[in-house]
Amino acid sequence: MTPTEWLNSADTVERSKKMYAHFDWRTDIGQQREYISDSDKIAKHGFYPFIHYEKHTWKYSKKKGRKEKKRDICYAAHIDRCIYQYYSFLLNELYNERVKKDGTSASAVAYRTDLCENNIQFSKRAFDFIRANSPAYVMIGDFTGFFDNLDHMYLKQQWCSLMGVDKLPLDHFKVFRNITSYSKMELTDLLRLNGLGNTKSDRKKMNGMERVLTTEQFRENRSLIQKHVEPYGIPQGSPISGVLANMYMLDADKRINDAVKELGGMYIRYSDDFMIILPDAPEIDVVKELKQIADTVKQTPRLTLEPSKTQYFHFENGVLTNCGKIFHENVDDSSQTINFLGFSFDGQKIRIRSKTVSKYYYRMYRKARNIVKMGGYTPNGKRITGENLYMAYSRKGAKKGSGNFLTYVDRAATEYGPNEPIKRDTRRHMQKIKRVLNGC
Numbered sequence: 001m002t003p004t005e006w007l008n009s010a011d012t013v014e015r016s017k018k019m020y021a022h023f024d025w026r027t028d029i030g031q032q033r034e035y036i037s038d039s040d041k042i043a044k045h046g047f048y049p050f051i052h053y054e055k056h057t058w059k060y061s062k063k064k065g066r067k068e069k070k071r072d073i074c075y076a077a078h079i080d081r082c083i084y085q086y087y088s089f090l091l092n093e094l095y096n097e098r099v100k101k102d103g104t105s106a107s108a109v110a111y112r113t114d115l116c117e118n119n120i121q122f123s124k125r126a127f128d129f130i131r132a133n134s135p136a137y138v139m140i141g142d143f144t145g146f147f148d149n150l151d152h153m154y155l156k157q158q159w160c161s162l163m164g165v166d167k168l169p170l171d172h173f174k175v176f177r178n179i180t181s182y183s184k185m186e187l188t189d190l191l192r193l194n195g196l197g198n199t200k201s202d203r204k205k206m207n208g209m210e211r212v213l214t215t216e217q218f219r220e221n222r223s224l225i226q227k228h229v230e231p232y233g234i235p236q237g238s239p240i241s242g243v244l245a246n247m248y249m250l251d252a253d254k255r256i257n258d259a260v261k262e263l264g265g266m267y268i269r270y271s272d273d274f275m276i277i278l279p280d281a282p283e284i285d286v287v288k289e290l291k292q293i294a295d296t297v298k299q300t301p302r303l304t305l306e307p308s309k310t311q312y313f314h315f316e317n318g319v320l321t322n323c324g325k326i327f328h329e330n331v332d333d334s335s336q337t338i339n340f341l342g343f344s345f346d347g348q349k350i351r352i353r354s355k356t357v358s359k360y361y362y363r364m365y366r367k368a369r370n371i372v373k374m375g376g377y378t379p380n381g382k383r384i385t386g387e388n389l390y391m392a393y394s395r396k397g398a399k400k401g402s403g404n405f406l407t408y409v410d411r412a413a414t415e416y417g418p419n420e421p422i423k424r425d426t427r428r429h430m431q432k433i434k435r436v437l438n439g440c
Helices: 003-008 010-015 029-036 039-043 078-102 119-132 152-163 170-180 187-193 200-207 215-220 241-248 250-262 286-299 354-373 387-393 405-416 429-437
Strands: 050-061 065-075 136-142 183-186 266-270 273-279 311-316 319-322 338-340 343-345 350-352
Touching: 003 010, 003 029, 003 078, 010 029, 029 039, 029 078, 039 170, 050 187, 078 152, 078 170, 078 241, 078 250, 119 266, 119 273, 119 338, 119 343, 119 405, 136 286, 136 338, 152 170, 152 241, 152 250, 183 187, 187 200, 241 250, 250 266, 250 273, 250 286, 273 286, 273 338, 350 354, 350 405, 354 387, 354 429, 387 429
Parallel strands: 050 183
Antiparallel strands: 050 065, 136 273, 136 311, 266 273, 311 319, 338 343, 343 350
């Protein structure tokens, strides 16, 4: 697809529309295509600060219960978002060609625009390879603080390498400079300036405004703008962050993939999560090879493995064994399943990861119990029918609109086939919903 075709695509325009309020007026690529495709204008463009907030999510497990996880999110002004989307497209097109040339197209699978696959298919491909190449060793892990640790100078080098230039064009340099030396303003400060609290309803009120601050208010409160001064880290949440992370990993992916393929294995990476599979053959010293592959990670600036999430397994004759102690004395060898991209493999069967299922049930129980707690009525005296509960958490809503979690379960079950117990952990969901609503 050419840049002109992309800019004029109805899908592109639709995806560029966002309804949140920011420092500028709402706009989209359909209205801004001439501006954002003019390199001279972008080279002189003044970017607004991002709006920053801390996103709180929860991890769920039967053993440890609910654990809070915090993630920094930044979202761009409307015109800036359109620029980032356009340059993300340009870089993705170059990236797609580069990974085909490097032979890593099947390895680096996150944030791609040319792959018609999803997490379900990626995970299945990996698990199928393990089964087909038994006996085998499997290494899984992720990179510590991935987006927060990307070295700016190295990122710039990779950007130049991807474009085949010694020096970034002025428009690309402007985008690079503003995604690395970015500024931000806290969402909580903006809510306060508008006389609002940090609640869901008040955040909704602010997003209903034309702009979060008038031009005059923005000038008066410039002291609240925070500058990112560290020589590393890019904001999570921008339209260009994904392709920049992939760019950063170009050389590392090639080194790891070349080493693994030479040994008849498989390497697959989704953002900061990866899996390496090596055949357990007499001529291969797997311990030595995996340690060497892990050492290649250190060749990339500020790229380190998360120790607590690095695990090693041996698979043979349908038996999966955690063998982490062979590789590192202090490694966590408690897990007896391979968890990758939302799915778990115990050596025999594949199912949706227990933490994901636990999260689904926790949210469902919480909403159902709130209905019971309110006696079936809202504070305004309106009858609560439970329709929203069923649409969000039952099969009733799975095939309507955008679907729900059970829609995802159905897709996974179809992809993996009838021999895997994909639906097993959710098949009694209706009984569980009714039990809570009936006070049992």
